Amino acid sequence: MAVPRSTVHPSTRPPVHGLAVPRWAYDDHLMRRLPAFLALALVAGSAVAQTAVVSGTRPARLIIRNATVVDGNGTPAKGPFDIVVQGGTITQLVALDPVALGRNGASRRPQPDANTAEIDATGKYVLPGLINAHAHLQDERGGSAQPIEYEFKIWLACGITAVRDVGSDTKKALAWRDASNKGTLQAPRIFVYPQFGRPTNADSARARVRSLKAMGADGIKLLGIDRDIMQVMEDEAHKEGLRIAHHVGVEETNAWDDIHFGTTSIEHWYGIPDAAILDGVQNFPSYYNYNNETDRFRWAGHLWREADPARLQMVLDSMVARHVAWVPTFDIYEASRDLQRAKTQPWFTDYLHPTLEEYFKPDPANHGSYFFGWTSTDETFWKENYRIWMNAVRDFERKGGLVGAGDDAGFIYQMYGFGLLRELELHQEAGFNPIKVIEHATFNNARILGKETELGRVRQGFRADLIVVNGNPLENLKVLYPTGVDDIKNGKPVHTGGVEWTIKDGIPYHGPTLMAEVKQIVTKARADRGTKADRTDKSERNR
Numbered sequence: 001m002a003v004p005r006s007t008v009h010p011s012t013r014p015p016v017h018g019l020a021v022p023r024w025a026y027d028d029h030l031m032r033r034l035p036a037f038l039a040l041a042l043v044a045g046s047a048v049a050q051t052a053v054v055s056g057t058r059p060a061r062l063i064i065r066n067a068t069v070v071d072g073n074g075t076p077a078k079g080p081f082d083i084v085v086q087g088g089t090i091t092q093l094v095a096l097d098p099v100a101l102g103r104n105g106a107s108r109r110p111q112p113d114a115n116t117a118e119i120d121a122t123g124k125y126v127l128p129g130l131i132n133a134h135a136h137l138q139d140e141r142g143g144s145a146q147p148i149e150y151e152f153k154i155w156l157a158c159g160i161t162a163v164r165d166v167g168s169d170t171k172k173a174l175a176w177r178d179a180s181n182k183g184t185l186q187a188p189r190i191f192v193y194p195q196f197g198r199p200t201n202a203d204s205a206r207a208r209v210r211s212l213k214a215m216g217a218d219g220i221k222l223l224g225i226d227r228d229i230m231q232v233m234e235d236e237a238h239k240e241g242l243r244i245a246h247h248v249g250v251e252e253t254n255a256w257d258d259i260h261f262g263t264t265s266i267e268h269w270y271g272i273p274d275a276a277i278l279d280g281v282q283n284f285p286s287y288y289n290y291n292n293e294t295d296r297f298r299w300a301g302h303l304w305r306e307a308d309p310a311r312l313q314m315v316l317d318s319m320v321a322r323h324v325a326w327v328p329t330f331d332i333y334e335a336s337r338d339l340q341r342a343k344t345q346p347w348f349t350d351y352l353h354p355t356l357e358e359y360f361k362p363d364p365a366n367h368g369s370y371f372f373g374w375t376s377t378d379e380t381f382w383k384e385n386y387r388i389w390m391n392a393v394r395d396f397e398r399k400g401g402l403v404g405a406g407d408d409a410g411f412i413y414q415m416y417g418f419g420l421l422r423e424l425e426l427h428q429e430a431g432f433n434p435i436k437v438i439e440h441a442t443f444n445n446a447r448i449l450g451k452e453t454e455l456g457r458v459r460q461g462f463r464a465d466l467i468v469v470n471g472n473p474l475e476n477l478k479v480l481y482p483t484g485v486d487d488i489k490n491g492k493p494v495h496t497g498g499v500e501w502t503i504k505d506g507i508p509y510h511g512p513t514l515m516a517e518v519k520q521i522v523t524k525a526r527a528d529r530g531t532k533a534d535r536t537d538k539s540e541r542n543r
């Protein structure tokens with residue numbers, strides 16, 4: 001994909017009377033004030049030479065011009081603004097609307113200097129960088145290698161500036177986190193919540209929490225755990241100041257335990273309807289085996305309808321009262337309600353790595369690859385399951401609950417990054433206004449991470465994690481996809497959309513450039529795989 005020259009080199013325009021005139025002087029709004037601007041430039045003494053925006057390099061000072069802003073705090077769009085970033089911090093938001101500027105307001109606009117790079121955001125929307133609250137760092141799938149830069153680059157190109165890693169190779173994750181924080185790795189910020197082994201007694205559980213703290217973990221992730229162990233682990237985590245994400249499955253513990261022990265966020269959903277079943281256990285068929293994933297996911301499609309509606313409201317009320325947040329990850333179950341859609345997502349053509357493609361194929365040895373004999377009846381139950389589930393998430397927020405957004409990609413036909421954008425669409429389907437949907441993926445996720453004074457807002461003093469979007473995501477969340485959208489402008493069909501710039505910690509990354517690199521990674525991996533397959537064919541023929 002070609003890098004649009006005007007975007008990467010926005011520094012100067014043809015000289016006017018020997019002066020290099022920054023692009024913003026051409027804005028309609030300011031054209032009327034151009035003489036005033038020229039006077040100002042002359043006073044300054046000489047033309048200012050700005051630096052070009054270079055993808056992956058942090059300029060000393062960055063000005064994003066003329067942006068319409070959707071803050072992450074659930075308020076409507078406003079603007080335009082000039083946003084000034086110095087180092088990794090948002091230092092200034094200058095309102096450019098006629099009321100704010102007054103009669104000779106052009107002079108109030110931040111002036112470029114020799115160390116300033118500029119991004120023209122005229123007609124574009126600027127949002128806080130998206131946070132993925134349920135991610136897994138994956139440099140292999142099913143034992144086959146997959147370069148980690150593949151995942152990092154797609155995340156950045158999808159506008160993701162931070163991820164909460166809830167289970168991967170902990171040592172690698174911590175090293176990647178530190179390199180990302182230093183700016184030496186092209187990746188979102190990483191918050192590491194290692195997944196527990198299965199401690200068998202209280203002492204080893206407490207010791208494990210302390211050792212994770214000593215390693216530098218940001219939190220812990222619980223999964224498949226007995227109640228007594230969960231209790232001591234949460235107790236120890238609270239003492240150590242570690243936050244707790246709980247994948248609450250259908251097991252001994254359910255949402256009541258999260259409420260009692262003080263879980264930070266419930267991941268997925270099972271334990272919530274399970275806590276609202278009057279008889280204490282779902283009506284499983286006698287042959288059901290939890291470790292058979294086809295059984296497990298099939299009958300999960302019946303779970304919400306078995307929850308008692310009144311008891312469910314009590315569960316939700318109690319989660320709100322005890323500040324247990326909810327990261328539902330709607331996207332990762334979507335194949336269960338519409339398998340064909342999941343298998344034929346358009347971005348697979350250019351961007352699906354062959355290692356991931358292989359992992360997605362039905363295989364009892366791969367988690368989430370359970371589509372054997374998946375029927376229209378299964379999909380119908382799942383569609384009803386989603387309706388009840390979505391209503392519950394909406395009820396939860398209306399009661400004051402904290403809803404986050406994460407995608408759990410790398411499983412069940414969900415690609416990194418694209419999965420989170422699909423998650424946003426599903427939050428809209430659940431009935432949330434797109435303004436709230438964006439809040440879920442930005443400020444709410446920052447609150448879940450305990451980073452609400454630094455991340456998730458377009459606000460002075462916050463970290464410079466921002467995205468510049470070609471289009472209005474409040475009108476159409478699909479404009480966020482790197483593959484863009486088709487539209488009609490001035491009577492002509494155009495292909496538009498996409499996150500043009502993802503700025504993480506003041507470092508701008510050009511989305512289309514990243515996706516071109518991802519495509520190269522995939523093309524090469526497919527060619528390598530083809531070569532390997534050829535060789536296997538020949539050796540088999542020789543036998």
Ligand SMILES: [Zn+2]
Nearest residue numbers: 134136166408
């Ligand atoms: Zn997960």
